[in-house]
Amino acid sequence: MLALSHIAKSYTIEGRTIPVLRDVNLELPAGARMSLIGKSGAGKSTLISLIATIERPDAGTLRIGGEDTAAMNDRKLSRFRNAMVGIVFQFHHLLPEFTALENVAMPLLIGRRVSEAFSEARAMLGRVGLADRLEHKPAELSGGEQQRVSIARALIMRPKVLLLDEPTGNLDEETGLIILDLVLSLADEHKLTTLFVTHNKSFARRMERNYELKDGMLWPL
Ligand SMILES: Nc1ncnc2c1ncn2[C@@H]1O[C@H](COP(=O)(O)OP(=O)(O)O)[C@@H](O)[C@H]1O
Numbered sequence: 001m002l003a004l005s006h007i008a009k010s011y012t013i014e015g016r017t018i019p020v021l022r023d024v025n026l027e028l029p030a031g032a033r034m035s036l037i038g039k040s041g042a043g044k045s046t047l048i049s050l051i052a053t054i055e056r057p058d059a060g061t062l063r064i065g066g067e068d069t070a071a072m073n074d075r076k077l078s079r080f081r082n083a084m085v086g087i088v089f090q091f092h093h094l095l096p097e098f099t100a101l102e103n104v105a106m107p108l109l110i111g112r113r114v115s116e117a118f119s120e121a122r123a124m125l126g127r128v129g130l131a132d133r134l135e136h137k138p139a140e141l142s143g144g145e146q147q148r149v150s151i152a153r154a155l156i157m158r159p160k161v162l163l164l165d166e167p168t169g170n171l172d173e174e175t176g177l178i179i180l181d182l183v184l185s186l187a188d189e190h191k192l193t194t195l196f197v198t199h200n201k202s203f204a205r206r207m208e209r210n211y212e213l214k215d216g217m218l219w220p221l
Pocket residue numbers: 011012013018020038039040041042043044045046047
């Protein structure tokens with residue numbers, strides 16, 4: 001499902017170039033789950049944005065579902081991303097003015113009947129245990145609940161790949177564990193290819209493959 005070959009990415013700020021990813025190689029079959037740990041600044045979020053196709057690599061090839069993302073123009077890539085990839089961040093990216101239900105339904109509102117979008121969003125929020133929080137705005141939810149909404153929103157388009165960038169980093173251990181268990185059961189149900197970035201080594205070990213990002217490369221643990 002995911003195939004990265006000799007991926008490199010650097011950033012240039014004020015004339016200075018910092019290589020972040022030097023040579024990243026990875027093959028994840030459909031439904032596989034991996035964890036990724038690494039020091040702050042190691043390039044974990046950079047790797048997530050490349051796989052999410054939000055950014056393009058400087059070199060190397062990235063295939064998602066067999067498709068070479070470099071061959072797609074920005075418009076095609078954005079459609080491809082919406083269909084294939086769901087992302088959850090450490091801090092929720094929900095829209096503050098909208099309710100949980102509206103936030104989750106939003107990606108579906110383009111191209112789907114409004115009533116259908118809302119009924120699917122309601123079902124997805126039920127699945128993450130928030131059936132009684134539909135009308136709450138993000139600020140009226142706990143950190144764990146905000147992340148559940150984020151997960152529901154990430155999955156509403158039925159992606160094949162789920163990327164989680166320290167989704168439990170801002171939560172206490174107990175709430176983090178509940179989120180982790182939820183992610184694992186949803187990954188099973190939806191046969192998601194899952195990449196879970198975390199600082200928590202015991203969370204990391206719950207995934208079948210464990211890697212560390214170090215010196216711009218992936219090292220199996
Ligand atoms: N958009 C950007 N522009 C310039 N430098 C960046 C950008 N994004 C990340 N970096 C740099 O790349 C390195 C890796 O960052 P990041 O991928 O966020 O690491 P991690 O998620 O592992 O903490 C850091 O040195 C960071 O400052």
